[in-house]
Amino acid sequence: MMIESKVHSRNLVQWAKEKAEVLVLSADLTSSTECDLFRDTYPDRFVSMGIAEQNMLSFAGGLAREGFIPFIHTFAVFIYRRAYDQIAMSVSYPNLPVKMFGFLPGITTPGGVTHQAIEDISVMRSLPNMTILDCGDATDVESVLDVAYNTDGPVYIRMLRGEIPRLFDKDEPMQLGANRTLSKGSDLVVLSCGICTEEAMRAISVLQKKGLSLQHIHVSTLKPFHSEDIMDAIQDSKYGVITMENHSITGGLGTILAEEMAKAGMAKKLYKTGIKSYTHGASKPYLMKEYQIDAMSLIEQIEKITNNSFGIQEEDLEKVYIAPVHSNSKAEAL
Amino acid sequence: MKKMDWINEVKKIAHGIRKRTLEHTIKNGGGYLSQACSSAEILATLYSKVMNLAPISNPIKPKLFPGIPGTENKNYFTGAEFHGPRGKEYDRFFLSPAQYALVVYSALIETGRMSEDGLDYFNKDGYSVEMIGAEHSPGMEVMTGSLGQGISQAAGIAFARKRKKETGRTIIFLSDGELQIGQTWEAIQTMVHHKLDNILIYIDVNGYQCDGKMTSVMNVEPIEKRFEAFGARTFRISGHDIEMLAKPGEISPDGRPIVIICDTDPTRDMDILGSRAPKFHYVRFTSDEEKKKYIEKLKNM
Numbered sequence: 001m002m003i004e005s006k007v008h009s010r011n012l013v014q015w016a017k018e019k020a021e022v023l024v025l026s027a028d029l030t031s032s033t034e035c036d037l038f039r040d041t042y043p044d045r046f047v048s049m050g051i052a053e054q055n056m057l058s059f060a061g062g063l064a065r066e067g068f069i070p071f072i073h074t075f076a077v078f079i080y081r082r083a084y085d086q087i088a089m090s091v092s093y094p095n096l097p098v099k100m101f102g103f104l105p106g107i108t109t110p111g112g113v114t115h116q117a118i119e120d121i122s123v124m125r126s127l128p129n130m131t132i133l134d135c136g137d138a139t140d141v142e143s144v145l146d147v148a149y150n151t152d153g154p155v156y157i158r159m160l161r162g163e164i165p166r167l168f169d170k171d172e173p174m175q176l177g178a179n180r181t182l183s184k185g186s187d188l189v190v191l192s193c194g195i196c197t198e199e200a201m202r203a204i205s206v207l208q209k210k211g212l213s214l215q216h217i218h219v220s221t222l223k224p225f226h227s228e229d230i231m232d233a234i235q236d237s238k239y240g241v242i243t244m245e246n247h248s249i250t251g252g253l254g255t256i257l258a259e260e261m262a263k264a265g266m267a268k269k270l271y272k273t274g275i276k277s278y279t280h281g282a283s284k285p286y287l288m289k290e291y292q293i294d295a296m297s298l299i300e301q302i303e304k305i306t307n308n309s310f311g312i313q314e315e316d317l318e319k320v321y322i323a324p325v326h327s328n329s330k331a332e333a334l
Numbered sequence: 335m336k337k338m339d340w341i342n343e344v345k346k347i348a349h350g351i352r353k354r355t356l357e358h359t360i361k362n363g364g365g366y367l368s369q370a371c372s373s374a375e376i377l378a379t380l381y382s383k384v385m386n387l388a389p390i391s392n393p394i395k396p397k398l399f400p401g402i403p404g405t406e407n408k409n410y411f412t413g414a415e416f417h418g419p420r421g422k423e424y425d426r427f428f429l430s431p432a433q434y435a436l437v438v439y440s441a442l443i444e445t446g447r448m449s450e451d452g453l454d455y456f457n458k459d460g461y462s463v464e465m466i467g468a469e470h471s472p473g474m475e476v477m478t479g480s481l482g483q484g485i486s487q488a489a490g491i492a493f494a495r496k497r498k499k500e501t502g503r504t505i506i507f508l509s510d511g512e513l514q515i516g517q518t519w520e521a522i523q524t525m526v527h528h529k530l531d532n533i534l535i536y537i538d539v540n541g542y543q544c545d546g547k548m549t550s551v552m553n554v555e556p557i558e559k560r561f562e563a564f565g566a567r568t569f570r571i572s573g574h575d576i577e578m579l580a581k582p583g584e585i586s587p588d589g590r591p592i593v594i595i596c597d598t599d600p601t602r603d604m605d606i607l608g609s610r611a612p613k614f615h616y617v618r619f620t621s622d623e624e625k626k627k628y629i630e631k632l633k634n635m
Binding site: 047048049050052054055057058059060061062063064065066067068085086089090093094095128129152153 | 402403404405469475476477479480482483486487488489490491492493494495497498516517520521523524527528
């Protein structure tokens, strides 16, 4: 698996080259959200807003009404938690093209509960007009710009930074409403999004060697949710579906799927894996284990669901790359 | 227009705003009357002297609620059409406390921008003339009912227009209660930092809010010192002095946003309101006897 560094930083500069209407707004987290190279390359299109997110979101609404496309860059929590009313009334109600890049989704930061966005999908998806995208790898991080740009109205993006894996072919960009089928099988459907997809891929590659037949689907468009292929796979499965997300089990991928299954009258079991409480500050691998959204936890769950015991050990999994907390690819240890 | 002529014209409009709002309050059994009394001269001066708005040929009749904005809604409109067609040279007006909508509606009628019967649609089911104005309501173009958001949105628009080299200014009407909100100050610091000198903010300082006197609810004085400290170009004047209200509209920009702090009286030309102190926010008659006093007042206006 290839690991790449500062993908967004380089890509944003290249991508925005000919797009004069795209302005980047930052709330004092310019390096931490990888828009520093953009600032240095196009200083005239970079708008420094200070630590004042409520104003930043309403201000962005004003810019969008005048034909600009603001790209908000800050940590996710400071978008949807700090400025929810402003998003609802200054951005989402008027259906304005403000693209919100929320960094540090879920437990991807040791910054603790104040910095960990664990209910952003839940909160944002109840807003009419809102589109929600979740990135799982470097290809998603690159191609999400086109998807957000070409989608009418406001878009909220769960963004990745620093050292991230490339799981999907560069030539297969993210597309609005298109899920990625990563493996086919009929025992159980595994539905994952964001950083959980990498974990699920590791678990599934081992489980398949043990003889399980698993359908793995990666979701990057959480709203509007396109479920046709997913529902077909669940219908054809023996044991149902398990969702895995770096987000609260309330209101995220698992809930979205539950609504779809109920609507379709689908008589299959749904198992939800995700964050079940508030979180705290520690390393990403530690937290993924603690909150049971890592590959080993998924294997244990699937063993339980399918009545198996394969005796798989941590070292049987493909070596996962663990990014060091302090590295040149991040502005601070956060 | 000669000096006395335009001042008399503003006076006439201000009187009309108060009268129309009183008339509506009586008919409706309640209304935002004190807001009309405190801000009548400010809005009358803005609409007839300060703001450069495109003329409109005929007063516009309020329309039905067009549905919420969205990709599917092709019939959507905002209330900005009451300010005439947009143009690079024209000013844009933003009513930050949408609770003053009734007063703006009255001002639109008095200045020939809304049809005489406009207030008949006020708060009427299915119509755009909402009680707390939304962006589809006459004279409005952004969502400002959640206080503090209007000023930031207007700042974004002013920033964008400056970038596009448009000469039209952004005129914001603010209430003193909004100075208690953090976002208001975030917006002011942003305007100063980004040198948005194409903005004029008129603040109606009537000293009262929903719960009562502002000094008892949450003091915001000394207001002019606060704005000066933020780096704004600050003036403090009487909000009923028409000449003083008009002056800031003529000064040349110097890199700073202009803030005009207007001290006003929420019972101005409506002495009978005085007995309600300190609860001026919304007038609802408590007895027929009280209502009669207001009917009597209207007859004498």
